Amino acid sequence: xxxxxxxxxFWRGLRDGSPFIxxxxxxxxxxxxxxxxxxxxxxQVMSMSILVxxxxxxxxxxxxxxxxxxxxxxxxxxxxxxxxxxxxxxSLAPHLGAAPLWQRAIAAYxxxxxTYAVSISEYERNPDNATAGKIAxxxxxxxxxxxxxxxxxxxxxxxxxxxxxxxxxxxxxPIAFIAIFAPLLRTIAHVAAALTSIVVTxxxxxxxxxxxxxxxxxxxxxVGAEVERRILRRTL
Amino acid sequence: MTYSTTAIWVIIIGIGLGTYMIRxxxxxxxxxxxLPEWAMRLLRYTxxxxxxxxxxxxxxxxxxxxxxxDPARIAAALAAAVLGVFTKNVVIAVLGxxxxxxxxxxxxx
Numbered sequence: 001x002x003x004x005x006x007x008x009x010f011w012r013g014l015r016d017g018s019p020f021i022x023x024x025x026x027x028x029x030x031x032x033x034x035x036x037x038x039x040x041x042x043x044q045v046m047s048m049s050i051l052v053x054x055x056x057x058x059x060x061x062x063x064x065x066x067x068x069x070x071x072x073x074x075x076x077x078x079x080x081x082x083x084x085x086x087x088x089x090x091s092l093a094p095h096l097g098a099a100p101l102w103q104r105a106i107a108a109y110x111x112x113x114x115t116y117a118v119s120i121s122e123y124e125r126n127p128d129n130a131t132a133g134k135i136a137x138x139x140x141x142x143x144x145x146x147x148x149x150x151x152x153x154x155x156x157x158x159x160x161x162x163x164x165x166x167x168x169x170x171x172x173x174p175i176a177f178i179a180i181f182a183p184l185l186r187t188i189a190h191v192a193a194a195l196t197s198i199v200v201t202x203x204x205x206x207x208x209x210x211x212x213x214x215x216x217x218x219x220x221x222x223v224g225a226e227v228e229r230r231i232l233r234r235t236l
Numbered sequence: 237m238t239y240s241t242t243a244i245w246v247i248i249i250g251i252g253l254g255t256y257m258i259r260x261x262x263x264x265x266x267x268x269x270x271l272p273e274w275a276m277r278l279l280r281y282t283x284x285x286x287x288x289x290x291x292x293x294x295x296x297x298x299x300x301x302x303x304x305x306d307p308a309r310i311a312a313a314l315a316a317a318v319l320g321v322f323t324k325n326v327v328i329a330v331l332g333x334x335x336x337x338x339x340x341x342x343x344x345x
Contacts, residue, residue: 023326039237044244051252056283061251063290066299071243075250081286082255087279090262090271097263108260170300171309171337174291175316179329181287182320193281194288201289202296216289217282224281225274 009133013140016122020114020145025152027055030176032156035062037169042157049153053112053146056180057081063173069210077210080217088116095123096138098131107135110142189231193224308340 028049035045035058052058057078064074088111096107118141123134163169185191197220204212239247262271271279295313297303316333323329 026327026330040244044248048248048251051248052255054255056287057251057255060286060290061247063294065237065239065247068238071239071246071250074247075254077286077290078251079254079258081283082258084279084282085255085258086261087271087276089259090276093262093270101264104264105260108263109256111259111263170298171312172334174294174309174313175330175333175337177287177291178313178316178333179320179326181284182317182329183324183326184284185321190281190284193284197285197287197289198292201292205293210290213286213289217286220285220289221278221281224285225277228277228280 006132006136009129009136010140013118013122013137014143015140016118017114017141017144020118021148023114024055024145024148027059027176027180028149028152029156029159030172031055031058031062032153032158033160033163034059034156034169034172036157036160037163038062038066045157046150046153049149052078053110053149054082054085055149056177059173059177063177064210066173067210073210077213080214085111085116088113088120091120092116092138095119095134096131099135103135107138107142110139110146112142112145114145115142187228187231189224189227192227193220196220196223308337308344311340312337 031049032045035048036042040048048058048061060081061074061078064077069077089108092107092111096104099107115138119134119138122137122141123129129137181194185194197216200216200219201212204215206212291313295310296305298306298309300306301309312333315336316329319332320326320329
């Protein structure tokens with residue numbers, strides 16, 4: 001593995017990751033604006049985007065906070081949304097596991113949906129690339145989402161201070177969420193999980209502090225996985 | 237929002253640290269350990285299992301109307317969902333939902 005091809009891998013990653021700037025920008029702007037509206041100060045808003053870099057979890061935390069949930073349940077709900085990243089981490093490990101620890105430590109920090117999706121399909125296309133090339137590609141694919149997440153949060157927090165209440169920005173959170181999850185409804189299993197989640201949460205809405213949400217999400221995951229398993233078994 | 241400054245920082249740092257540990261898990265600390273197939277399958281459904289349940293009450297009983305169901309907000313949510321499912325495009329879904337919300341708020345007042 002020469003330095004030159006590693007460099008090429010980085011640039012290829014950067015090119016493949018760049019279209020995600022368009023997906024990241026609106027959510028960063030929205031997060032910055034809504035978090036500011038909700039009462040977080042500029043430093044807190046930026047800290048959240050820098051420490052967490054995960055749009056869905058950040059919106060989840062905001063939603064829980066607007067619901068005045070206890071601190072532990074705000075954190076638990078956000079982490080639950082991010083549990084999928086354990087699956088990303090496990091599925092990237094065979095490709096990146098041999099890289100130096102400091103590289104893996106950075107790679108973990110910037111692991112988001114976009115980076116995972118782009119990199120894992122690259123590794124399926126070129127499974128025999130060396131670890132150095134694979135991780136170079138990974139870093140390249142992550143840079144656009146990473147940089148623009150900070151930048152768009154900054155912009156949103158800055159602009160958010162001047163948004164009038166008539167804009168009904170309160171409803172931007174549900175709309176943003178629906179926009180994130182609706183394209184995920186690719187299979188019957190995903191639809192079954194989503195419906196379970198909605199129905200059980202609404203039935204358990206009388207429970208305080210979104211406790212119903214945790215029960216609903218747990219059940220919905222089981223339903224999704226079980227439907228997938230049955231469909232797989234039938235097609236085999 | 238009714239949180240103390242300390243509580244807000246606990247939330248931010250707690251989610252940050254927790255998320256990092258989840259991300260680093262198999263790539264780093266757990267090294268060559270592998271997740272069993274059933275666990276991978278379960279984790280695949282986390283976003284789709286959490287997000288709909290999180291937003292359903294926000295759509296049906298919005299805080300802005302003191303929890304009264306609001307036709308404009310329900311219509312906007314449906315528009316965003318339908319556009320998201322059929323176009324698979326996040327930006328179109330957001331814009332369509334926002335347009336529906338403003339149109340309905342304008343029409344119903």
